[in-house]
Amino acid sequence: MQKDELKIKLSELLPSAAFEEGAEWPTILIDPRVWTDLARHIRSGIRLDFDYLFCLTAVDWKTHFTVVYHLTSTVHRHTLVVKIRLDRERPEVPTVSDIWRTAEFHEREAYDLMGIVFTEHPDLRRLFMTDEWIGWPLRKDYEDPVNMIKL
Amino acid sequence: MDVSQPFPGEVHPTAGGGILVTKLDEVINWARSNSLWPLVFGTSCCAIEMMSTAAAKYDWSRFGFEVARATPRQADVIIIAGTIVNKMAPVLRRLYDQMADPKYVIAMGACATSGGPFFYNTYSVVKGADHVIPVDVYVAGCPPRPEALLHALITLQEKIRNNHAER
Amino acid sequence: MIEDLGTTEQGELVVNLGPQHPSTHGVLHLVVTLNGETIKKVEPHLGYIHRSIEKMCESLSYRQFIYVTSRMDYLSSHINNHGCALCVEKGMQIEVPPRGRVIRVLMDELTRLASHQLWWGAMAMDVGALTPFFHAFREREAINDIMEQTCGARLTMNYMVPGGVMVDIHPDFQQKVKEFIRFFKGKIDEYDELVTENVIFKSRMEGVGYISPEDAVSFGCTGPTARGSGVSCDLRKISPYEVYDQVQFEEVMENGGDCFARYLVRMQEMRQSLSIIEQLIDNIPGGEFQAKTKAVLKLPKGEFYSRVETARGEFGVYIISEGGTTPYRIKFRSPGFSNLSALDHMARGHKIGDLVAIMGTLDLVIPDIDR
Numbered sequence: 224m225q226k227d228e229l230k231i232k233l234s235e236l237l238p239s240a241a242f243e244e245g246a247e248w249p250t251i252l253i254d255p256r257v258w259t260d261l262a263r264h265i266r267s268g269i270r271l272d273f274d275y276l277f278c279l280t281a282v283d284w285k286t287h288f289t290v291v292y293h294l295t296s297t298v299h300r301h302t303l304v305v306k307i308r309l310d311r312e313r314p315e316v317p318t319v320s321d322i323w324r325t326a327e328f329h330e331r332e333a334y335d336l337m338g339i340v341f342t343e344h345p346d347l348r349r350l351f352m353t354d355e356w357i358g359w360p361l362r363k364d365y366e367d368p369v370n371m372i373k374l
Numbered sequence: 375m376d377v378s379q380p381f382p383g384e385v386h387p388t389a390g391g392g393i394l395v396t397k398l399d400e401v402i403n404w405a406r407s408n409s410l411w412p413l414v415f416g417t418s419c420c421a422i423e424m425m426s427t428a429a430a431k432y433d434w435s436r437f438g439f440e441v442a443r444a445t446p447r448q449a450d451v452i453i454i455a456g457t458i459v460n461k462m463a464p465v466l467r468r469l470y471d472q473m474a475d476p477k478y479v480i481a482m483g484a485c486a487t488s489g490g491p492f493f494y495n496t497y498s499v500v501k502g503a504d505h506v507i508p509v510d511v512y513v514a515g516c517p518p519r520p521e522a523l524l525h526a527l528i529t530l531q532e533k534i535r536n537n538h539a540e541r
Numbered sequence: 542m543i544e545d546l547g548t549t550e551q552g553e554l555v556v557n558l559g560p561q562h563p564s565t566h567g568v569l570h571l572v573v574t575l576n577g578e579t580i581k582k583v584e585p586h587l588g589y590i591h592r593s594i595e596k597m598c599e600s601l602s603y604r605q606f607i608y609v610t611s612r613m614d615y616l617s618s619h620i621n622n623h624g625c626a627l628c629v630e631k632g633m634q635i636e637v638p639p640r641g642r643v644i645r646v647l648m649d650e651l652t653r654l655a656s657h658q659l660w661w662g663a664m665a666m667d668v669g670a671l672t673p674f675f676h677a678f679r680e681r682e683a684i685n686d687i688m689e690q691t692c693g694a695r696l697t698m699n700y701m702v703p704g705g706v707m708v709d710i711h712p713d714f715q716q717k718v719k720e721f722i723r724f725f726k727g728k729i730d731e732y733d734e735l736v737t738e739n740v741i742f743k744s745r746m747e748g749v750g751y752i753s754p755e756d757a758v759s760f761g762c763t764g765p766t767a768r769g770s771g772v773s774c775d776l777r778k779i780s781p782y783e784v785y786d787q788v789q790f791e792e793v794m795e796n797g798g799d800c801f802a803r804y805l806v807r808m809q810e811m812r813q814s815l816s817i818i819e820q821l822i823d824n825i826p827g828g829e830f831q832a833k834t835k836a837v838l839k840l841p842k843g844e845f846y847s848r849v850e851t852a853r854g855e856f857g858v859y860i861i862s863e864g865g866t867t868p869y870r871i872k873f874r875s876p877g878f879s880n881l882s883a884l885d886h887m888a889r890g891h892k893i894g895d896l897v898a899i900m901g902t903l904d905l906v907i908p909d910i911d912r
Contacts, residue, residue, distance in 0.1 A: 246844065274758050278846075278857055280872040293846065293859075297758055297772065300779065325761030328882045336595075351588035351911060352498070353461050360497050361596055367497045370460070374494040374600065415561055417568050417590050418908045419615040422659070422696055426685075429678030444563035462568060462589045465560055491609065495600045496593040517696050 229301060232271070237261055243306070248293075250304040255316045258307060262319045265294065265303070272296045273303060276319070279329035281337040283363050288314045288339060309339065318344040336361040399537070406450075406476065407531040408438040413449035415469065417456030420483040423517040424455045432520035437527055446472040451530065453523075454509075457485035457492060458500045470507045478534070480526055481509045484516045491516065553581055558896075560589045566663075566900065567907030578892045583885045591911040598871045603629050603703065603838040606871065610858075611697040613873065614909035616656040617851040619648045622701040624849035627782060628858040629703040631847055632840040638829040641705030642783045647718070647821055648688075648700065650814045654725075655684045656852035657811050664804075664901035665736055668745055673736055680728055687717050703838060705831030718822050722815060729811055737808065746801040750887040750899035753798060760886065761879030764854025765810065766903055769803035771796045776850040788820050803902040839866055853877055853904055877903075877910040 229249050230242060237257060243250040253261065265273045278293040288309040295302040307316055318341040320326040330341040331350040338359035341347060349356065358365055416424055427434050428442065443449040446469045458466060470477070481503045484490030489501035503509060510533060513526040548554055558571040568589035574582040594613065598606040607625040611618035623645055630637065637645075662677025685695040690711045692698035700707050736742055752760075757767040767774050775792040777785040793809040795802035840862040848857045854876025861870040880903050888896050 247846065274755075276761060277763075277848075277855065278859060278872065278874040280859055280870075282861060282870050291859075293857075297774065323761070324756070324759040324886075325879050325882055328878060332878075349588075351461075351591040353588070360593065365497075370497045370499075372494055372501070414563050419612055419696060421567070422615060426678060426682070426695075429682075430675045431679065431682045457590060457592055459589065459591055461591070462560065465589070469561060491612065492592050492594075492597065495597045497596065498591055498593045519695065 225301075229303065233265075233303075236264055236268070246304065248302040248304050250306060252306045252308065255307050255309060258305075259317045259319070261305075262322050266322050270299065272298045274298070274323075276323040276325055276329075279326060279333060281333040281339050281361075283337060283361065285363055287311050288337065290316055290333065290339060292319075314339045315342055316340075317342050320344055335359075338362065400535075403535045403537065407534040410439055410450045410478065410527075410530070411441050411443050411448065412439050413446055413452045413469070413473070414442050414444050415452055415454060415466075417454075417458070417462065418485070420455035420485070420517045423520055424453060424482065424523065427520040427523045432524060434524060434527060437524070437531070439527065446470075447474060449473055450476070451478045451480060452507075453480045453482050454486040454503045455482045457490065458503050458506060459498045460500060461498070463500050463506045466503070466506050478511075478530055479503075479507055479509045480511045480513065480530060482513045482523060482526070483518055484514065487512045487514065551576075558893075566905050569900075569905065569907050569910075571896075573893070573896070575893070580888050580891055580893065580896060583888045583896065585881055585884065587907075587911050589911070590908045592908070594912045595871055595873065598868060600867055602866050603840060603868070606868070607701065607703075608697070608699045610873065611699060612908065613875065613912060614851060614853065614856070614877070614906050615696060616659060616906055617652050617853065617856075618697050619645075619652040619700065620849055620851040621856060622699070623649060624847055624851075624856050624858045626701045626703045627849065628845050628847035628860050629838065629840065632843070632845045632860065632862065633703070633834070633838060635704050635832050635834060637705050637783075637832055639784075639826040640828045641830045641832070643821055643825050644706050644710055644830060645701065646783050646785065646788075647818060647825075648692075648698075648706075650817050651684055651687065651718075653852045654811055654814050654818075655681050657807050657814075658684075660807060660852075660904050661732060661736075664904075665742075667897050667901045668742065670736060670739075670742070673732070676728075676732070676735070680725060683721050683724065687714065687721065690714065690717070702831065704834045705829070707831070709830050710825075715822055715825070718818065722819055722822070725815060729808070729815075733808065737804075743801065745894070745898055746804060746902075747797075747799060749800045749891060749895045750902065751798045752883055752887050756886060757798075757883070760883040762854070762883050763876050763879065764850070764852070764904075765803055765806040766854065766880045766883070768792070768794045769806045769902075770798040774855070776848055776855055780848065782847075782849065784821070788817050790817050800898055800902040807904075837866055839864065840868070851876060853906065853909070854880060873912055875909045875912060877905050877907070881905060881910055 226249050240251040240253050265271050273294040273296050275295050275297055280291040282289045290307045292305040333339050334347055335349045335351055481487050486503040489499055492499040511526045511530050513522055515522050554575045556573050560568040560570040570586040572584045607622050610621040610625050614621055658677045658681045662674040665673035688698055689695050691714055692700040752770055754770045754772045757770045757772050763774050778792045790813045793806050795806050842864040844861050846859045857874030859872040860868050863869045887899050
């Protein structure tokens with residue numbers, strides 16, 4: 224499906240979504256509460272069929288967080304980017320690991336390194352760091368005078 | 375010649391126990407240095423160059439490192455090939471403790487020597503394997519060529535023969 | 542990690558496999574729940590080589606961060622660097638000259654060959670055949686020598702720059718590569734005779750570790766892991782970059798879904814890589830090998846994503862830039878991370894010996910997973 228067609232179809236599906244301009248792939252910004260329904264629709268919607276989640280990124284913007292999902296379809300070969308803006312004090316977003324199984328590991332990594340909580344995840348614990356590690360290393364305000372030697 | 379009187383000056387006994395024991399020491403050191411069995415321990419990229427050293431072109435079994443053992447109980451030398459991170463350090467310590475004496479350590483590559491390219495701005499890398507276990511020989515390079523690793527192995531052998539190795 | 546071990550209430554045994562173990566994949570720690578010798582659950586514990594590369598790259602310039610990715614998936618180091626260079630070029634709208642593009646593709650395909658050779662040797666060693674290891678390394682040394690002559694290093698060749706390649710190819714490059722092609726064509730048939738047709742090997746590989754195409758896509762598997770189940774996901778065909786749309790090669794797919802199908806996919810991929818190299822080696826265009834760029838690169842504000850096909854699957858580089866000389870946030874989408882998440886699904890109900898065979902065909906490189 225072409226970029227414009229996809230935009231029209233998504234605005235029908237979710238009127239409150241905002242589109243970002245100037246990006247390579249169609250990008251929508253949504254609220255965390257509507258994410259589960261939208262995910263199910265784009266996974267199995269006719270002519271949408273976004274069955275392959277290829278990247279899940281968590282970004283720290285100092286005042287808020289953003290979780291970025293890159294999705295593509297192996298059937299129609301179109302790509303979509305979904306961005307969800309989260310509160311800095313309580314970053315919570317529903318999990319999609321029952322829809323795309325690859326999200327299990329990706330969400331654990333985002334929790335481990337950024338501290339974003341994915342509600343209803345089957346097994347949310349630290350992945351890379353030791354279980355006793357304190358702090359979320361990839362955040363911009365993470366200080367570690369013992370281990371980090373700054374240039 | 376009159377040899378019935380004892381020597382009037384001071385007599386110092388020879389250190390090390392005399393010529394029999396030093397010769398025995400030499401033979402034991404020669405035997406030890408020529409059959410050091412390495413432990414299979416490669417964490418990252420240097421492991422590939424270690425495997426290349428074990429393969430047919432830069433064969434290390436010419437020098438006696440024939441059998442690479444998987445279990446530390448049967449190994450003599452541990453070649454730390456790769457970066458050591460905070461989570462791996464206790465594992466490395468435990469492997470070293472499980473090895474039987476005499477044991478030797480070679481730190482291969484820039485990461486094991488000092489943290490390497492991951493020295494600045496990393497929160498999880500141990501800046502040098504000698505923070506965890508005592509090291510005998512350091513090899514520079516990222517990754518070191520197989521010839522550099524062979525040079526390090528030969529240096530270790532000479533160190534053992536000259537009685538300079540740490541325990 | 543120790544308190545989980547022992548016996549569970551159902552009488553199942555929980556054992557450790559790793560982090561130090563003789564399979565040469567790196568430091569992977571698997572906690573395996575067994576009923577007798579049958580696997581009930583496999584849980585990977587990662588982080589034993591987590592070197593905080595993403596945090597480190599936030600303080601490196603756009604020319605420096607490319608070479609850290611060589612150390613991530615060190616067997617496809619050229620291809621990783623290529624992906625990073627493509628991302629930076631996308632951001633700065635740099636056009637790579639034709640000679641640079643062809644040299645990049647040649648280096649990529651040679652790296653893919655070297656990676657598959659090592660995979661073959663290591664996997665055969667895991668399954669029990671010790672001799673193929675030496676055969677594989679002998680062939681790999683030929684490629685390493687070619688790389689060393691041009692790029693200066695054998696394993697982590699820091700050769701790609703945003704705009705092209707760092708130095709021009711050595712005058713002997715074309716002749717050496719042609720000799721290598723002649724030498725290696727007969728060797729692939731030898732590999733088939735040695736291992737593929739072997740009765741013991743086949744009975745260890747067939748029917749083991751099945752994954753269906755829908756599950757492969759859901760788990761995010763890419764590369765030969767997914768192509769062994771019939772999923773078409775070769776990025777060189779779907780969204781071609783550099784000169785991949787101008788060379789003839791096939792996307793290799795099998796429908797078996799088990800270990801033997803993935804093995805056959807990689808053997809066939811070696812032949813396809815050889816054919817791509819043959820088509821390009823005589824047609825390297827003349828001209829510049831590197832586009833003129835400023836010494837200090839500054840990406841404009843925005844987000845850029847580039848995808849390349851490494852020997853293991855899809856490698857993605859996602860740069861979020863705020864206009865400075867260092868990136869604001871970099872994310873590397875590594876192929877091994879998603880391939881590993883399918884291991885539990887594939888290994889249930891098999892024996893421990895099959896687990897080793899499955900890990901061999903997944904072709905995991907652990908620093909790639911842990912970053």
